[in-house]
Amino acid sequence: MxxxxxxxxxxxxxxxxxxxxxxxxxxxxxxxxxxxxxxxxxxxxxxxxxxxxxxxxxxxxxxxxxxxxxxxxxxxxxxxxxxxxxxxxxxxxxxxxxxxxxxxxxxxxxxxxxxxxxxxxxxxxxxxxxxxxKRHSIIWMLDQLEQKMFLLQKLIEELDNPVAKELYLAVSFKYNDYKKHLRAIQ
Incomplete structure (x- = not known):
């Protein structure tokens, strides 16, 4: 481990x-x-x-x-x-x-x-x-996902890769929908 x-x-x-x-x-x-x-x-x-x-x-x-x-x-x-x-x-x-x-x-x-x-x-x-x-590990994983998404976004902007950009947009769309949902219920 x-x-x-x-x-x-x-x-x-x-x-x-x-x-x-x-x-x-x-x-x-x-x-x-x-x-x-x-x-x-x-x-x-x-x-x-x-x-x-x-x-x-x-x-x-x-x-x-x-x-x-x-x-x-x-x-x-x-x-x-x-x-x-x-x-x-x-x-x-x-x-x-x-x-x-x-x-x-x-x-x-x-x-x-x-x-x-x-x-x-x-x-x-x-x-x-x-x-x-388990809630502590789930929250940690969500934080890690968000940090990796920020890094990926920077890389996509630097490399201008359309396939990576499309994948990033699909993942970030779902992730941001989830965050909006959380904000709405807070």
Missing amino acids: NEIIFRNESPVRSYSGKKLSDYRRYKDSLAQDFKNRCGYTYCLDFWFGGKTNFQIDHFKPKSKFPDLETEYKNLVYSCSYVNRAKSDDVGSYLDPVDEDYNAHFYRDELGNIYPREESEVARYMYIKLKLYL
Whole structure:
């Protein structure tokens, strides 16, 4: 099995404004810092209905650490599936900003997420956060398809190959129809 890196870019926490009284008001900054991707699965928020449907995870649960409820450094942009699975658990977790997830997780050629055997905390997260769910690999595959379509489009423009252009248009038409359908139901 070929191992593929878990994520191409690591999120950051760059917010340097005043401390806000409601953690929800950080959502725009979190979306930007996490590049509109779940801090735990690297799934793009678009496939979940966009920023509106993404959630804010408290890395250390607010129920157990109320003093951290509005601390930006304790917040993680997260898909609802992971945020709900994590809930108020205080088990071992890797902070998506402070840790290199590529050292703890990898993907196979189908986008399935796996913990590295030597990382006990990754194995814990894999089970607790349900990182094995098929939805994460499907979203990864859709992202990969879109990236390849952009590359193919550039190549077609450079090479001016009519057969490749026709194939690209057929595939991109179906793909874009699907994305329009998703936007319409969001």
